Amino acid sequence: MTNKANITDKTVIVTGGNTGLGYECAKTIATSKDNWHVVIACRNNKNARQAVKKLIAETSNEQIEEMTLDLASLTSVRNFAKKFVVRELPPLRAVVCNAAIQIVTGTTYTEDGFETTFAVNHLGHFLLVNLLLKHLVSPARIVFVSSDAHDPEQKTGMPAPNYHDAKFLAWPDKDPPAKKESIATIGRRRYTTSKLCKIFCTYELSRRLQAEGHSTQQNPITVNAFNPGLMPGTGLARTYSPLERFVWSYIMPILPNMNTTRTSGKALARLVLDPELKGVSGKYFTGFKEAISSQESYNQKKALELWETSAELVKLTRVIPNPG
């Protein structure tokens, strides 16, 4: 294998690249012939350092590093962006918004006062991408990791998303639902709703970048959403009961039609690497195939409301205008 020390010419950031899907995606990008400098953006420094060591050993690409990013803290997101932009790294060509959590044990709030699932899965990435936008060098790509669970038609067994407005998701206690649901169902619904938010963001940002001329056919900055399919065994079930975790880790992976992080990680990395996708933007991919996302995900009014409210919640001063 080639030692790629000092010959990288582009940088990718993968959030949550220390494990699961993000790790495999980072690994595929690091081994690609395109010579990427890979930054895994992670909340746990010790785990991140171990992952970097393993990635370097497995890929022989020495240009892999970790940077601290806790998506549950807007201060941490801002610090990450500040530190990243003063580094003299190869041009930033891709951001993969992969990290996520699912909490089935009750409502928790971040230090900023937002419901944690919405804050980590959506708001943190929303702020991160917006802070990095002007540092992306085209051709560049942004990928938001969603899930088929955002789409009730897919019958994934997860509760359908419930999107009314972003403030309700940020502060659910201010307007509790009339219908009584179990804590676990509420948590899973928050997760599927956050995955719908990822698709709203994908389509809205893609529209804005094109309308403002930041993304053109010659110099595209593309934005796409990705569904890895069900990949049992990952850390996503960390708040499940011991029995559910046992089934998730040992039973489900041997069932037919399951995906592995390795295969789905390759499919995710393809959205960053494949030259054929250079100008493809505002699309949803399931594994290696382009697909149709849920009917609701194409609702431009909701996408616009999510975008504008999110900008207000994270106190973003510079926002790309809406094309409409």
Ligand SMILES: NC(=O)c1ccc[n+]([C@@H]2O[C@H](COP(=O)([O-])OP(=O)(O)OC[C@H]3O[C@@H](n4cnc5c(N)ncnc54)[C@H](OP(=O)(O)O)[C@@H]3O)[C@@H](O)[C@H]2O)c1
């Ligand atoms: N597994 C599935 O069946 C499935 C299906 C559809 C979609 N997905 C999506 O695939 C993506 C990857 O999930 P996975 O299955 O690989 O799960 P995973 O193994 O739990 O990986 C999630 C990653 O997100 C990181 N993370 C969590 N909270 C964070 C925070 N506050 N700040 C920064 N990073 C944070 C985790 O860090 P730590 O290691 O420190 O916890 C971990 O690196 C997610 O977007 C998920 O929604 C998964």
